[in-house]
Amino acid sequence: xxxxxxxxxxxxxxxxxxxxxxxxxxxxxxxxxxxxxxxxxxxxxxxxxxxxxxxxxxxxxxxxxxxxxxxxxxxxxxxxxxxxxxxxxxxxxxxxxxxxxxxxxxxxxxxxxxxxxxxxxxxxxxxxxxxxxxxxxxxxxxxxxxxxxxxxxxxxxxxxxxxxxxxxxxxxxxxxxxxxxxxxxxxxxxxxxxxxxxxxxxxxxxxxxxxxxxxxxxxxxxxxxxxxxxxxxxxxxxxxxxxxxxxxxxxxxxxxxxxxxxxxxxxxxxxxxxxxxxxxxxxxxxxxxxxxxxxxxxxxxxxxxxxxxxxxxxxxxxxxx
Numbered sequence: 531x532x533x534x535x536x537x538x539x540x541x542x543x544x545x546x547x548x549x550x551x552x553x554x555x556x557x558x559x560x561x562x563x564x565x566x567x568x569x570x571x572x573x574x575x576x577x578x579x580x581x582x583x584x585x586x587x588x589x590x591x592x593x594x595x596x597x598x599x600x601x602x603x604x605x606x607x608x609x610x611x612x613x614x615x616x617x618x619x620x621x622x623x624x625x626x627x628x629x630x631x632x633x634x635x636x637x638x639x640x641x642x643x644x645x646x647x648x649x650x651x652x653x654x655x656x657x658x659x660x661x662x663x664x665x666x667x668x669x670x671x672x673x674x675x676x677x678x679x680x681x682x683x684x685x686x687x688x689x690x691x692x693x694x695x696x697x698x699x700x701x702x703x704x705x706x707x708x709x710x711x712x713x714x715x716x717x718x719x720x721x722x723x724x725x726x727x728x729x730x731x732x733x734x735x736x737x738x739x740x741x742x743x744x745x746x747x748x749x750x751x752x753x754x755x756x757x758x759x760x761x762x763x764x765x766x767x768x769x770x771x772x773x774x775x776x777x778x779x780x781x782x783x784x785x786x787x788x789x790x791x792x793x794x795x796x797x798x799x800x801x802x803x804x805x806x807x808x809x810x811x812x813x814x815x816x817x818x819x820x821x822x823x824x825x826x827x828x829x830x831x832x833x834x835x836x837x838x839x840x841x842x843x844x845x846x847x848x849x850x851x
Contacts, residue, residue, distance in 0.1 A: 541651040541666050545677045546644065549684030553614050553636035553643040559683050560616055560634050561609055563588050567771050567783045568694070568802050569679045572672060574600060575761045575769040584609050587621070591761050593773070595668065600739045600759065603630075626657040626665060645680060649673050689807075693780075695823050696802040699831055701838040705845030707788040707795045711765040713844040714786050714797075714837060717742055724836055728753075738762045743774075748829045756782075778812055778822065780804040786837075794849075797841050799834035801826075 549556060559565075566573035572593045580587040589604045605618040614637065620630040629652035637644045649669055653662060683690060703710050713723070717740065718732040732742035740760040747753050757774035765788055772782040781804040789796045803826055810817040813825055 539652055539655065541653065541669060542648065543666075543669055543673055544646060544648045545673050546646045547677055547681045548639060548642065548644055549681045550642040551684030551687050553638055553645075554611075555687065556636050556643055556645055556680055556684050557611060557614050557616065557634075559680055563590065563607075566590070567769075568781050568804065569683060570676055571679075572675065574759055574771050579604065588618075591769075592672075593759065595671070598733060598735065598741050600736070600761070605630075605632075623652075626654045626661045628652045628654050643684065645677065645684075647673055647677050690804070692819050692823075693805045693807065694802065695805070695826055696800070697827060697831070698798050698800040699834050699838065700796050700798040701835070701842055702791075702794060703797050703842045703845050704794040705842075705849040707765045707790055709845035709848040710795060710797050710841045711768070711786075711788050713841050714768055715762055715764065717744075717760070720744075723840055726833055726836060738764070746833070748833075778806060778809045778826070780806045786841075795845075797838055799838055801830045801834065803830070 559569075563576040564578075566576055574591040574593060576588055576590045578586055579589055586607050586609075587604065588607055589602060592601050592603065593599070594601055601624065603624070604621045606621055608615075608617045610616070614635065616634040618632045620627065623630050629650075631650045633648045635646045635648075651665065651669055653665060657665070713719075717730060720727040720730050726746050726748070727744060728747060729745040730742055732740055734740045738761065740762060741757070742760075743755070743757045745753065745755050754776045755774070756772050756776060758770050758772050760768055760770045762768050767788070768786045770784055772779070775782060782801070784799065784801040787796075787798045787800070789798070805819060805822050805826070807819070810819070810822055813822060
């Protein structure tokens with residue numbers, strides 16, 4: 531359910547819904563901004579810039595409706611668990627925005643919880659009609675999608691515990707983070723360097739924001755075509771999100787993290803996937819969720835280790851001079 535009011539300067543939209551989960555659970559879902567990319571279709575990455583007692587600063591990367599674009603927003607959050615209320619205020623709004631505020635409120639109901647999310651957006655006085663209409667449409671679309679994602683987690687929380695698989699594979703590298711990072715950042719060269727990558731076309735119109743289409747082959751010979759967006763934060767982190775998925779998955783996010791140690795670095799590959807229950811038969815009649823988890827853990831880890839070994843060899847060759 532949505533209410534929308536607007537004047538030439540301020541747009542306010544309210545969306546409401548219900549879920550079977552308790553409000554405390556839903557509060558935690560929204561508060562865990564680092565998990566948004568797995569469940570919110572537009573979210574790509576989130577980081578905490580400041581962490582305090584009930585107040586923090588978070589930076590979030592979002593896909594825009596325009597193909598191949600990402601926007602970055604930084605907000606100060608106030609988390610009031612006693613009142614089950616979360617508010618966010620943009621620190622540096624991007625034109626045509628001059629201010630942006632979001633409030634989430636969770637209350638108990640007879641069947642679980644009521645959830646309300648209110649967005650208030652202030653636009654510059656000289657905003658064109660076209661930019662105004664685009665801002666309102668973007669606000670409505672994102673608010674509705676975010677609320678739907680929160681309610682879905684609340685209504686499917688027990689099933690999602692089974693459907694979501696997350697793991698990390700680390701590898702020690704006797705070299706520099708900058709060198710290990712370089713070879714994984716250069717995804718356009720993977721078909722020459724990594725056996726399971728058959729084709730990859732990449733664009734990087736904005737430094738550090740990459741979009742690419744890739745054809746790969748799993749260890750069992752099954753081909754996959756995917757499209758991904760990556761946020762590259764040299765030399766410490768490369769985050770990715772698949773935006774065109776293989777049939778078995780509803781979501782796939784992950785990262786490569788480069789952590790210095792006194793002896794070298796640890797390069798860690800993380801995968802988080804959400805299994806699509808209706809697609810289990812792709813792996814054979816009678817396939818269970820656990821079967822799919824086992825399959826994905828094996829396939830994704832095997833491919834990750836190839837990338838990690840490439841990064842290790844490249845960095846250690848550089849270190850040897």
